[in-house]
Amino acid sequence: MTIDPMSPVPKYSQLREILLDWIEDSGLAVDDAIPSERELGVRYGLSRMTVRQTIDHLVAEGKLYRVPGKGTFVARPKIEMSLRLASFTEDMRARGFVPGSRDLARRVDPASGHLARLFGVQPGAPVHHIERLRTADGEPMAIERSNIPVAVAPGLAGRPLAGRSLYELLEEEYGVLLDSGEQTIEAGLCDPADARLLGLPPGSAVLLLQRRSFAAGACVEVAISTYRADRYQLRSTLEPLR
Ligand code: GLP
Incomplete structure (x- = not known):
């Protein structure tokens, strides 16, 4: 999946769907690391701020968790x-x-x-x-x-x-x-x-x-x-x- 710059769906929402697909469908396991904000920004042509906004939401929802200095990981399902x-x-x-x-x-x-x-x-x-x-x-x-x-x-x-x-x-x-x-x-x-x-x-x-x-x-x-x-x-x- 890629980000569609012409879509009316905000980019942070599109990235959210991509990350949720990874978490739910593409075999990313609990405690697996997701790529860094910088890597995600480069991969999807997004600003670091947009990537951070998406990840902040997913952390608040309990889908991901951050370990300071280590990265962002897939959280256990509730x-x-x-x-x-x-x-x-x-x-x-x-x-x-x-x-x-x-x-x-x-x-x-x-x-x-x-x-x-x-x-x-x-x-x-x-x-x-x-x-x-x-x-x-x-x-x-x-x-x-x-x-x-x-x-x-x-x-x-x-x-x-x-x-x-x-x-x-x-x-x-x-x-x-x-x-x-x-x-x-x-x-x-x-x-x-x-x-x-x-x-x-x-x-x-x-x-x-x-x-x-x-x-x-x-x-x-x-x-x-x-x-x-x-x-x-x-x-x-x-x-x-x-
Ligand atoms: C639930 C209820 C409690 C109750 C408990 C009994 O969790 N919310 O009100 O006291 O079950 O659990 P147990 O039988 O495992 O001690």
Whole structure:
């Protein structure tokens, strides 16, 4: 493919298509270097500024990444976030990753008015608060902060969770089988402490998930999760509105 100077499509967009073709179709593998900005400029008869503009966009989209002093490389494809009532463990296993988790905090808190309303318990009722760093093949992916009423899972505080699925434990040890849920997903910026845990620069973009999970009509988990936006994307199938 070449750049068509007569085309109404801006040159940086034409270069974008060329580079995406390389990345997606021409066998460029993850972590392969792409030619330097100077080489691309010479090859396609483009100014260095135009080339940089295209590469900046592809870096911002997460298709390429730069290593200062080394060059620009093909990034790993993002993981498609599951939009089903799946546990992190199930979801990662289904994608061929080894799921992991590290406890960051475990406490029993008195339910705030807000949590009490969501769970349908009295304010002040004890609620497990569990914060975990979730990993895939050892790489930090998300921080999950789950709240579960103690009445749902008494004794959960004493159970080790490292490397174990919370949903599996709820099912196997407490007979709690999650059967529905609702979730919101919104863009956010990572605070410095979470960024450190996730290995991201502070202020990086993240996806914030708020999930309520139910078993037999009762809300059993309210969770707020922070997922790396550089590693996750959402995909949905679209049906006509009418
Ligand atoms: C998802 C949900 C969390 C839930 C977790 C359980 O990631 N967003 O709200 O706590 O799954 O995962 P696991 O069973 O692997 O601990």
